[in-house]
Amino acid sequence: MKRSTYPIYFMSFILLVLVTSTSGCSRPVEHAAVSDEAGEASQRSAGDSLIIMLPGEVPLELVWIPPGTFMMDSPEDEQDRSSVESPQHEVTIAKGFWMGKYPITQAQWKTLKIDYSTLFPGDDRPLESVYLGDIQATFGFLHELNTLNPDYNFRLPSEAEWEYAVRAGTTTRFYWGDDPDYTEIDAYAWYGENSGGETHNVGLKLPNAWGLYDMSGSVEEWCDDSSHEHYIGAPNDGSAWREYPRDATRVMRGGSYQDLAKSCRSASRSSGSIYPGDWCSNGGFRVVWMP
Numbered sequence: 001m002k003r004s005t006y007p008i009y010f011m012s013f014i015l016l017v018l019v020t021s022t023s024g025c026s027r028p029v030e031h032a033a034v035s036d037e038a039g040e041a042s043q044r045s046a047g048d049s050l051i052i053m054l055p056g057e058v059p060l061e062l063v064w065i066p067p068g069t070f071m072m073d074s075p076e077d078e079q080d081r082s083s084v085e086s087p088q089h090e091v092t093i094a095k096g097f098w099m100g101k102y103p104i105t106q107a108q109w110k111t112l113k114i115d116y117s118t119l120f121p122g123d124d125r126p127l128e129s130v131y132l133g134d135i136q137a138t139f140g141f142l143h144e145l146n147t148l149n150p151d152y153n154f155r156l157p158s159e160a161e162w163e164y165a166v167r168a169g170t171t172t173r174f175y176w177g178d179d180p181d182y183t184e185i186d187a188y189a190w191y192g193e194n195s196g197g198e199t200h201n202v203g204l205k206l207p208n209a210w211g212l213y214d215m216s217g218s219v220e221e222w223c224d225d226s227s228h229e230h231y232i233g234a235p236n237d238g239s240a241w242r243e244y245p246r247d248a249t250r251v252m253r254g255g256s257y258q259d260l261a262k263s264c265r266s267a268s269r270s271s272g273s274i275y276p277g278d279w280c281s282n283g284g285f286r287v288v289w290m291p
Contacts, residue, residue, distance in 0.1 A: 046168070047211040050098055052149065054111040062098035062289065063211045065165050069093070072163055073231060073267045078173060079180060080262035084269060089231055091160045093238040099157065099165050100286030102202035102213050103127070103221060104141070112144040119281060124201040126219045126284045132250060135222065135285055142287070156224040157288045158240035159269070162253050166216070166266050168209040173265045174216060175208040182261045189217030189264050195257035216264035219284030220252040227251050227274065250274055256282035 048064040069092045074081040076088075107123035109116055109130075117129055135141050135156065145154050157165070172178045176188050186194050188206050199218060207213045215221075226243035227250055228234070234241050252274055255264035258281070262268065274280065 044096065046209070049101070049211070052152075054108060054145075054148070056111050058107050058111045060108055060287075061101040062287075063101045064096060065093075065099050065161070065210060065288075066096045067093050068164070068169075070164050070167060070169075071171065072160055072234075074173075074265070078265075078267070079178070080173075080265065081267065082269075084229055085267045086230055087232065089234065089236065091164065091236050091238055093161065093164050095290060097161065097288050097290040099161075099212065099288045101211065103219055103284045103286045105202055109141060112141060112148070114139075114141055114144065120199045122199075122201065124203075125199045126202055126214065128199055128219050128284050129281050130222075130283055130285065131278070132222055145287070152289050154287045154289050156222055156285060158238060159223040159225040159251050159253060160235070160238040160240075161288060162221065162223050163266060164238065165210065165212060166208060166254070168212070170209070170266070173267075175266060176206070185216075185261050185264065189255070189261075190214070190257045191217040191255060191261055191264050192257070192259050193261065197257070199257050215254055216266070217255050217259070218257060219254075220256045220259075220270060220280065220282050221254045222283060222285040223251045223253055225251045252280070252283060258282045 044064045044066070046064060046066045050062040050064070052060045052062070054060055069090060071088050072091045073085040073088045076086070103126035105124055106116070106118060106121070106127050109127045114134065116127065116134070118127065119129055133140065137143070142154055146152060166175055168175055174185065174188070176184055179185055185191065190200050190205065195217070202218070203213045205214060208215060224240040224242070226241060226248045228241060252270040253268070255268060
């Protein structure tokens with residue numbers, strides 16, 4: 001995967017951290033390690049970057065998502081919308097968080113020495129065909145990642161956090177605009193019409209305004225919410241809407257390399273038939289960490 005060259009800030013423990021503004025200019029972190037005093041958080045801008053080095057010098061790149069309020073899901077007049085995207089409702093994300101710049105790649109998964117299978121091998125391709133249990137269970141990816149980095153608390157995003165991040169302040173069908181005739185999508189997403197039926201290296205398409213890549217298309221991404229057929233009664237604070245037992249069906253977002261263009265819309269969701277133990281040939285994920 002091609003990467004631009006970043007300035008490096010060395011932290012007081014064995015992690016490398018990099019903070020860059022969306023303009024590409026570097027800014028030093030005032031507090032070392034993972035401290036997040038109010039003054040430091042207020043100085044961050046959307047799109048600032050954090051790099052954590054995994055074993056084998058494999059980078060895990062994160063992007064700062066600022067707090068804010070947005071309208072979640074689609075208005076009733078949105079082209080190609082589904083009934084599971086109703087009702088549109090206001091959600092407030094009171095605290096900013098870090099989110100994976102890309103879906104978790106096969107190289108990142110392998111650094112934690114967890115077994116996996118893939119249809120499309122490649123270190124810089126997103127991990128697909130991943131069971132939710134292999135992500136969240138004891139000794140799964142998140143457990144091992146947090147064990148290696150005890151000052152962090154990585155997790156899956158809530159569905160609200162995911163949609164807030166993909167929209168990046170937009171209210172259109174896609175984060176690049178409404179694109180009613182699907183003439184612009186090829187520049188931003190791998191989907192059924194341009195993927196050739198397989199995944200591709202992360203970061204090859206254009207990012208959204210906050211510097212997140214492959215949020216639309218590529219692989220569908222697991223969220224931490226139980227699935228619901230509507231949003232009546234959904235939390236309005238950005239937290240995950242969970243039902244118990246936790247083996248209930250879950251939500252995936254973003255569309256994939258297999259899907260129609262309309263499934264790559266910011267409000268599109270796969271809800272109601274996906275269990276944690278299901279094998280999904282187009283299923284991947286990205287991580288978040290809230291300081």
